[in-house]
Amino acid sequence: MSVTIIDVAKRAGVSPSTVSRVISGHPRISPATTRKVKEIMQEMGYHPNVMAKSLVSKTTQTIGILLPRSAEELFLNLFFSEIIRGVVTQSTRSGYDLMMTTGTSESEEVEAVTRLVKGRRVDGVILLYSRKSDPVIAFLKEQDFPFVLVGRSEDYPDILAVDNNNVQAAYDATRHLIAQGHKRIGFVSGPPNLIVSRDRMIGYKKAMQEASLDIQSEWIVEGEFLQESGYRAMSFFMNLPHRPTALVAIDDIVAFGVLRGLTELGYKVPQDLSLVGFNNISISELASPPISSIDIGIYQLGYTASQTLIRAVKGESIHQRHIIIPHRLVARESSLHTNQE
Amino acid sequence: MSVTIIDVAKRAGVSPSTVSRVISGHPRISPATTRKVKEIMQEMGYHPNVMAKSLVSKTTQTIGILLPRSAEELFLNLFFSEIIRGVVTQSTRSGYDLMMTTGTSESEEVEAVTRLVKGRRVDGVILLYSRKSDPVIAFLKEQDFPFVLVGRSEDYPDILAVDNNNVQAAYDATRHLIAQGHKRIGFVSGPPNLIVSRDRMIGYKKAMQEASLDIQSEWIVEGEFLQESGYRAMSFFMNLPHRPTALVAIDDIVAFGVLRGLTELGYKVPQDLSLVGFNNISISELASPPISSIDIGIYQLGYTASQTLIRAVKGESIHQRHIIIPHRLVARESSLHTNQE
DNA sequence: CTGAAAGCGCTTACAG
DNA sequence: CTGAAAGCGCTTACAG
Numbered sequence: 001m002s003v004t005i006i007d008v009a010k011r012a013g014v015s016p017s018t019v020s021r022v023i024s025g026h027p028r029i030s031p032a033t034t035r036k037v038k039e040i041m042q043e044m045g046y047h048p049n050v051m052a053k054s055l056v057s058k059t060t061q062t063i064g065i066l067l068p069r070s071a072e073e074l075f076l077n078l079f080f081s082e083i084i085r086g087v088v089t090q091s092t093r094s095g096y097d098l099m100m101t102t103g104t105s106e107s108e109e110v111e112a113v114t115r116l117v118k119g120r121r122v123d124g125v126i127l128l129y130s131r132k133s134d135p136v137i138a139f140l141k142e143q144d145f146p147f148v149l150v151g152r153s154e155d156y157p158d159i160l161a162v163d164n165n166n167v168q169a170a171y172d173a174t175r176h177l178i179a180q181g182h183k184r185i186g187f188v189s190g191p192p193n194l195i196v197s198r199d200r201m202i203g204y205k206k207a208m209q210e211a212s213l214d215i216q217s218e219w220i221v222e223g224e225f226l227q228e229s230g231y232r233a234m235s236f237f238m239n240l241p242h243r244p245t246a247l248v249a250i251d252d253i254v255a256f257g258v259l260r261g262l263t264e265l266g267y268k269v270p271q272d273l274s275l276v277g278f279n280n281i282s283i284s285e286l287a288s289p290p291i292s293s294i295d296i297g298i299y300q301l302g303y304t305a306s307q308t309l310i311r312a313v314k315g316e317s318i319h320q321r322h323i324i325i326p327h328r329l330v331a332r333e334s335s336l337h338t339n340q341e
Numbered sequence: 342m343s344v345t346i347i348d349v350a351k352r353a354g355v356s357p358s359t360v361s362r363v364i365s366g367h368p369r370i371s372p373a374t375t376r377k378v379k380e381i382m383q384e385m386g387y388h389p390n391v392m393a394k395s396l397v398s399k400t401t402q403t404i405g406i407l408l409p410r411s412a413e414e415l416f417l418n419l420f421f422s423e424i425i426r427g428v429v430t431q432s433t434r435s436g437y438d439l440m441m442t443t444g445t446s447e448s449e450e451v452e453a454v455t456r457l458v459k460g461r462r463v464d465g466v467i468l469l470y471s472r473k474s475d476p477v478i479a480f481l482k483e484q485d486f487p488f489v490l491v492g493r494s495e496d497y498p499d500i501l502a503v504d505n506n507n508v509q510a511a512y513d514a515t516r517h518l519i520a521q522g523h524k525r526i527g528f529v530s531g532p533p534n535l536i537v538s539r540d541r542m543i544g545y546k547k548a549m550q551e552a553s554l555d556i557q558s559e560w561i562v563e564g565e566f567l568q569e570s571g572y573r574a575m576s577f578f579m580n581l582p583h584r585p586t587a588l589v590a591i592d593d594i595v596a597f598g599v600l601r602g603l604t605e606l607g608y609k610v611p612q613d614l615s616l617v618g619f620n621n622i623s624i625s626e627l628a629s630p631p632i633s634s635i636d637i638g639i640y641q642l643g644y645t646a647s648q649t650l651i652r653a654v655k656g657e658s659i660h661q662r663h664i665i666i667p668h669r670l671v672a673r674e675s676s677l678h679t680n681q682e
Numbered sequence: 683c684t685g686a687a688a689g690c691g692c693t694t695a696c697a698g
Numbered sequence: 699c700t701g702a703a704a705g706c707g708c709t710t711a712c713a714g
Contacts, residue, residue, distance in 0.1 A: 002459065004691055015701045020693060028699055047459030051401070052691035054392040056706045062440075081422030088408065088441055096389075097462070098441045099403075102433055110431075118343065118388030120707095121438070256627060263629075286597060288604075288629045329594065346708055356685045361709060370683055393707035397690045461691095683714105690708085698700085 001002075002229055003044045003303060012040045023048060054120065058088055063091055063121035066113055066136065067102040068129045078281040079298055080128070083150065086302025096123075102240065110135050124313040126150065126305050130195040146312045149306050152195050152322075160312060162305045162323045163302075164296045166196055169327045170203025170248060173276045173294050174330055177246040178211050182274060186244035188221035188233040188254050190332050197222070197250060200278070204248055219244050223254065230257020237273075245273060246335070252277035252284045255291050259334065272324050275334040289333035297325045342383045353381045364389060390523045395461065405463035407454055408443040419622040420566075420592075420639055421469070423490065425644025426465060427641075429501040435651050440593040440629055441682045451476050454519055458486050467491065471536045488651045489646050493536050493663075501653060503646045503664045505637045507537055510668045511544025511589060514617045514635050517670055519552050521674055521678055523615060527560035527585035529574040529595050538563070538591060541619070560585050561680050564595065571598025578614075579606065586614060587676070593618035596632050600675065615679065616675040630674035638666045 004022075009016040014033060020038040021029050021312060040046075054060045057214060067080070084100075092097050093254050099122055103109035113136050116122045125140060130151030133270055137156055140147045148160040170187075177185050187204045190197040201220070223229025232248060234257070237243050249255035251301055255277030269289055277284060280295035304323055311318055346364075350357045355374060358456055362370050363378040381387075406428060408421070424439075425564045432439050440463055444450035454477050457626045466481060471492030478497055481488045489501040510527075518526050528545045531538040541559050542561070549556050559581060564570025571590060575598070590596035596618030603610055610616055610630055618625060621636035652659055 002461075005693095006691080016692080017694080017703095018699090021700085024693085030699060035700085045459075047455065049396070049397040049691050050460035050462050051392050052706090053693080055390070055396055055466075055691080055707095055708085056693045058706080060392070069621075078419070078422070084422075084425075094442055094634075097457075099431055099437045100441060102429060112386065115391075116438075119391035120343075121391050152579070184711060207438060260627070283627060286624060287627065294596070306523060346709095347707080357708080358686080358710080362684085365709080371683060374683085390707050393690090395690095396692090396707080396708080397709045399690080603695060686714085687712090688710090692699085696703090696704105697702090 002049075003046045003048075005048070006308045008037065008041055008044060008046050008271065012037050047123060058120065060121060060123050062097040063087075063096060063306065063313070064099045064101060064113070064116045064125045064127060066109065066127050066248075067100060078283075079279060080081075082298040082307075083128065083302035086299040086304075087306045090303045090306035091211070091310065094306070096306075098102065099210060106135060110139060111172050112340045113139065117143055124148075124309045126309055131193050132195065133244035146309060148309045148312070149183070150301055150305050152199070154195065158321060160308055160321055162301055162308060162320065164301070164327050165324050166199035167203040167206065167297065169278065169294045170200035171207045172203075172327070172329055173248045173278070174207035175211075177248065177274060177276060177330065177335060178213070180206065180246070180274060180335060182244075182246040184216075184219070184242070184244040185213065185246045185248065186221075186233075186237055188247060188249040188258065189220065189314050190225055190229075190250040190254075192222050192308055200248075202301055216242070216244075225253060227252045227253055227257035230259075231261045232257075232271075234258040234261035238267070240261075246270075247273060247275050249275065249277045252279045252281045252291060252293050255293070256283055256287060257288075259291060260289055269334050270337060274337075276329075280330050282331075285332070287334075292332045292335035293330050294326045294327050295330050300325045342392075345386075345390070346389050348384060349378065349382055352385065352637060353424060363411060372524055381417045392505050395398050399461065401438075401462060401464050402649065403434060403438040403440050403463045403480065404428075405440045405442060405454070405457045406449065407465045407466060407468050408441060410530050414463075417517065419624075420620060423622075424469065424643035424646075427645075428536065429642040430567070431647035432570075435647070437651060439645075439674045446497055451480055454480060458484055465650045467488075468651055472534050473536065475506075487650060489650045489653070491642055491646050493540070495536065495633060501649055501659065501662055501664060503642055503649060503666065505642070506665050506667050507540035507549070508544040508620065510635045511541035512548045513668070513670055514589045514619070515545045515548035516552075517633070518615060518617060518674065518676060519554070521587070521615060522568065523585075523587040525557075525560070525583070525585040526554065526587045526589065527562075527578055529571060529588060529590040529599065530561065530563045531566055531570075531595075541589075541591055557583070564593045568598035568601070571595035571600075572602040573598075574615075575602040578602075579608070587611075588614060588616050589643040590616065590618045591661040593620045593622050593632060594673075596634070597624055597628060600628055600630075605662045610675050611678060615678075616671075621671050624672075626673070629643040633676035634671050635668050635674045636671050637668045641666045 005016045005019045009019045022034050088098050101112040103112045124146035127149045153162045221233045257277050276292045278294045280293040284291040284293040346357045346360045350360045363375050378448050429439050442453040444453045465487035468490045491505045562574045619631045620636045621634040625632040625634040
């Protein structure tokens with residue numbers, strides 16, 4: 001029903017091979033036939049059947065992106081929309097389509113990726129998170145299938161990865177609070193099985209130790225990337241006899257939860273408690289007071305991940321297997337001691 | 342290199358046809374061979390080649406989603422992540438993959454969709470917006486290709502669509518402000534070529550007229566779905582000799598821009614100006630004061646759109662070609678006159 | 683209940 | 699510079 005290469009060939013009086021070569025820009029085709037064939041393709045409204053092409057060429061011009069299983073929640077956080085925006089922009093620009101998949105459990109995730117990979121649906125995969133001992137990474141590694149991880153893998157140090165220097169980022173956040181005169185600084189972390197939680201924890205501790213500051217174990221709590229986690233952490237901290245005067249929060253949304261709780265209880269930020277978060281999502285700037293945040297370049301992470309993956313897929317040489325996207329501290333009122341105190 | 346149906350057939354001592362039938366659950370295959378073939382597939386790690394299957398079956402188990410060309414900006418708004426979340430959840434649940442595409446101009450958009458459709462990459466398409474006289478819709482219609490529009494089309498009233506009753510929604514928002522005692526109510530609209538802008542404008546006017554309230558033309562401004570638009574509208578309004586006391590804003594992000602500007606200038610909300618927005622994104626609740634908003638069920642829009650499309654693709658009967666997702670007003674401090682005024 | 687054969691729409695050595 | 703032929707991995711009438 002739709003027009004094929006054979007229809008075009010017939011009408012142009014050439015063989016299907018020739019039409020195929022015209023399409024792929026084969027060098028040894030005469031300008032005359034090229035012109036004629038193109039004209040007829042136009043005329044007949046020919047469009048290549050991607051499936052047929054993929055079947056023989058073993059290439060799909062498509063990259064897959066695995067959303068974390070908790071995408072439902074995580075999407076509430078702007079992190080994912082922002083990173084996808086980076087990926088879709090760059091992949092479209094490179095002529096690749098984007099396929100999204102997800103699963104509600106670890107085994108479903110593996111299954112989803114397996115379907116994409118073994119079913120030859122995509123040429124490469126982007127993973128949007130890094131957990132400890134991840135079976136998806138193990139699978140991809142074993143299949144020797146092109147993929148890039150947004151984050152860092154401890155088990156597979158040699159894979160392609162785009163990440164921030166999260167140790168340094170948390171270090172910078174903590175240093176900033178120390179520079180503001182704080183000595184009792186807490187840390188609201190994320191899920192402990194995420195590498196990013198670990199890395200930021202390390203940076204926090206490093207800054208504290210370097211400044212010879214005490215780290216009370218009760219100043220460190222772990223939660224989710226959710227407002228509620230911040231809220232809970234806040235009420236825990238504020239009931240401490242010897243509570244911190246400043247907090248580093250693993251994510252802006254968590255920082256926001258803290259801020260909200262404090263406001264409800266009548267505390268003032270930064271006077272009663274100073275705050276720094278991560279990601280610099282719009283909420284941070286818009287909160288009152290605006291929340292200081294480490295901007296980790298989310299869009300850039302996605303854009304670069306896509307770029308790296310497509311290079312790998314094309315077999316281009318990768319100069320750097322680990323790319324670090326720079327971060328920067330955006331200091332705002334939540335962590336700046338003003339003189340009208 | 343990867344194991345095919347033929348490899349499995351050989352090892353099982355049956356024909357490829359039989360293997361194929363086992364896979365597709367053909368009824369007239371003996372339980373014995375079914376068991377044996379399945380065992381061997383398992384053993385050999387067989388996975389069907391999706392491309393080959395698509396090529397012959399003319400079906401892809403994939404739906405496409407066209408991101409609006411201004412996705413870059415629009416993604417800043419939680420609308421898109423939320424709607425995609427709804428789509429991806431439902432499509433995954435139905436066993437369909439999701440393909441995303443976009444273009445930077447109208448012709449690129451048409452081209453992107455054409456590639457998906459003519460290249461037989463997807464079984465159906467979801468359109469995330471509705472403009473007046475949209476060539477993408479025209480193309481899909483002409484091809485008689487399954488698609489659903491999130492929104493409303495004036496040119497093609499009979500297509501599958503999932504939408505809010507935006508006239509009613511804006512009517513409700515305006516009524517709410519009138520009920521709070523306001524008589525001078527302004528409207529900050531969106532791009533005039535979007536149907537949603539038009540519909541909400543109609544609802545606003547309807548409510549005003551019904552209440553016999555005056556509508557000054559200078560109380561209506563048009564802009565983008567951006568904070569800056571709200572900011573600009575605000576400064577325009579506040580410089581008016583006879584300015585409105587309340588505003589309906591086309592989107593929460595716009596309302597937020599208004600709020601921010603007012604706060605900067607030392608005005609109080611709702612005392613100096615009351616506000617109602619649309620979408621009920623997290624920002625609205627988190628602002629101070631929290632912003633009243635019409636919750637339009639964004640996730641639901643996406644979920645339902647996917648559900649409807651997949652039904653259409655499968656040829657199931659669609660009881661309703663236009664599905665309306667209910668909205669509800671979430672009244673918050675920005676529009677509620679408190680007595681401590 | 684199962685097999686042989688044709689075909690989906692394309693690409694690509696192999697010849698010439 | 700171009701064509702005939704084989705083949706990518708699957709499905710599906712058609713027979714039996």
